[in-house]
Amino acid sequence: MSLSPVPTSTAPRSDAPENNASDNTAPDGTVNHVFVAEDTTAARRLNKWWRKYRFWIIGGAVFVLLSVVAFVMSNSGNRSLDALAINNPAPAGAQAAASVLENQGVAVTATKSLLETTDALAQNAYASSTVLFYDPRKILTPTQVSELAAAVEENGAKLVAITPGPLTLKNLSPEISSAGTTAGSQLVDAQCENVDATAAGSIGGTGPDPALNTGPAKGPLLLYKGAQTCFTPNAKAGTASGGFLASNSAGDITALGFSGVVNNHNLDQAGNAALTFRLLGSKPNLLWYTSSLNDVPPAQTSPSFADLTPAWMFPASAWLMLVALVGVLWRGRRNGPLVAEPLPVIVKASETMAGRARLYQDARAVDTATRTLQHASLTRLARALRLGHSADPSVVVEAVAAATSRPSTHVHAILLGEPPHTEKDMLRIAAELAALEEEVARR
Known part of the structure; x- marks a missing residue:
């Protein structure tokens, strides 16, 4: 899902995406972010589906309409289009x-x-x-x-x-x-x-x-x-x-x-x-x-495949196969090793993140998106607690529990718990991850 968890802060952020979170200011001045997943309502999903498939729907409807009209016209009144037909009212009919x-x-x-x-x-x-x-x-x-x-x-x-x-x-x-x-x-x-x-x-x-x-x-x-x-x-x-x-x-x-x-x-x-x-x-x-x-009198015997094939088909096929073989031998030589080259453009990390989130959203991969958020939070928490990138997740959980005075089981459920099956649960976990990281950062 396309989510950008925004940690709570002491002042509202004016640059927060409107479609990802809405700000609620508490009496003490802190801001509680309410995460909203994109395209979660039925109207938005229907609108997106229509914009994606409207060409094929309109084209199919026009095809069906023309087919029905042609069928009705061809069968209306049992009329014929043949010249001198007794049921053809056209000028050429009779x-x-x-x-x-x-x-x-x-x-x-x-x-x-x-x-x-x-x-x-x-x-x-x-x-x-x-x-x-x-x-x-x-x-x-x-x-x-x-x-x-x-x-x-x-x-x-x-x-x-x-x-x-x-x-x-x-x-x-x-x-x-x-x-x-x-x-x-x-x-x-x-x-x-x-x-x-x-x-x-x-x-x-x-x-x-x-x-x-x-x-x-x-x-x-x-x-x-x-x-x-x-x-x-x-x-x-x-x-x-x-x-x-x-x-x-x-x-x-x-x-x-x-x-x-x-x-x-x-x-x-x-x-x-x-x-x-x-x-x-x-x-x-x-x-x-x-x-x-x-x-037209029927044929006495069924024609074979050779009878239906033009005489030039087999010589032309043999020639094309020969030309293809020569082309393979000529252009199919072994290439050298792969050479690493720099990309012609530099892609921003935010664009890569947004693109991956869109893919998760289209596939409704709630579990994969949640695992990605948990892994990113583990990496940032390990860096904040100076545990290194290779620290075991269980060690990070214990360190976070000690730093925040939270039970280890609670921290484990947030960072390493089972992935949710609904978008609502995923939003709840994303908010808890953001709160947990901010609590560790303030210690």
């Missing part, structure tokens, strides 16, 4: 189209895997269905795409593929092929005999295409050729090579090269809504299939 179709009596069901989609097509409840197929990350393999096309044909369903790639088209229908890309335009007329496209009249949009992160006037859009090709961007200029919409001769497989036609941002522009509802709402059931990581 909640508007799905909600309108449901209000018109179309049963819209979202599927997240190829197996879930094919199983739904095989059920009687989905005997007459339209399948919206959207694979923005090109997860499905050609074999999986062929499996989807076979399931659609077997169950007499209709497939609308949003922005499929060339390999996907090849496995969906041999009658539809990729015709490159175009910068697009604000509005594109149908210019074909497809009844759905003719009813829409024209399509277009100014917002981003979630499949390409571009807009009709900002980046390329996908073009297709098929038995029926509609919405050709540059048909009037005579440079057209394909359109945004293409279908096979049976009309059961359709490819749409601009997914922005379906999203919430562009649904109300031009004939986007008419084309979307006619393509997706012609049958009583709509399976909204967006590929996900569930479609």
Whole structure:
């Protein structure tokens, strides 16, 4: 504990620390010092604890608050952030189209895997269905795409593929092929005999295409050729090579090269809504299939550690070990003997004493602090009684008892007694040690 026992004197000391002792003047003029340990009250200990750990407490509270907010936002209303998701109200989502179709009596069901989609097509409840197929990350393999096309044909369903790639088209229908890309335009007329496209009249949009992160006037859009090709961007200029919409001769497989036609941002522009509802709402059931990581086929065998390790790892590790060994042999030579050097600064004894007292106080080492005070008092008493530094403690006790006319047992209890377990007892012993030293000094 941070204690500085102040011996009683005949006059009050103005330089006594206020946090260590308070002065009470007796009627005879003597001063009785009442020792008070620092940070002994609950309020002071709480204040000190708060100043020490407040950064981590505030940081933890902010982290927990942000985690709760993120969890609530991610689970509020079961909303999704995926493009063209039927429960995503953002501009890139498709909640508007799905909600309108449901209000018109179309049963819209979202599927997240190829197996879930094919199983739904095989059920009687989905005997007459339209399948919206959207694979923005090109997860499905050609074999999986062929499996989807076979399931659609077997169950007499209709497939609308949003922005499929060339390999996907090849496995969906041999009658539809990729015709490159175009910068697009604000509005594109149908210019074909497809009844759905003719009813829409024209399509277009100014917002981003979630499949390409571009807009009709900002980046390329996908073009297709098929038995029926509609919405050709540059048909009037005579440079057209394909359109945004293409279908096979049976009309059961359709490819749409601009997914922005379906999203919430562009649904109300031009004939986007008419084309979307006619393509997706012609049958009583709509399976909204967006590929996900569930479609990634599992590995046949578990990879070994060597399979997961890059090829350069082992040569690089061997080289680093060689360099480390050379460094150890080069810099790890034996040093000479230790050389004593003077300290660059001189530390005052009072600062050392205060620092050690702070350590005792933080550790609540009441017994160690008391032993330190007793040992210091024994040393000063031995010097005052001219017994020398090497005098036995029992000899010092007997000499102090003779000098102060106190019982030896009483002096022994003060100087060599068992250390206390509470700060109050330690303060009492410190006061008794100070009184004992002053009594020996006055003899």
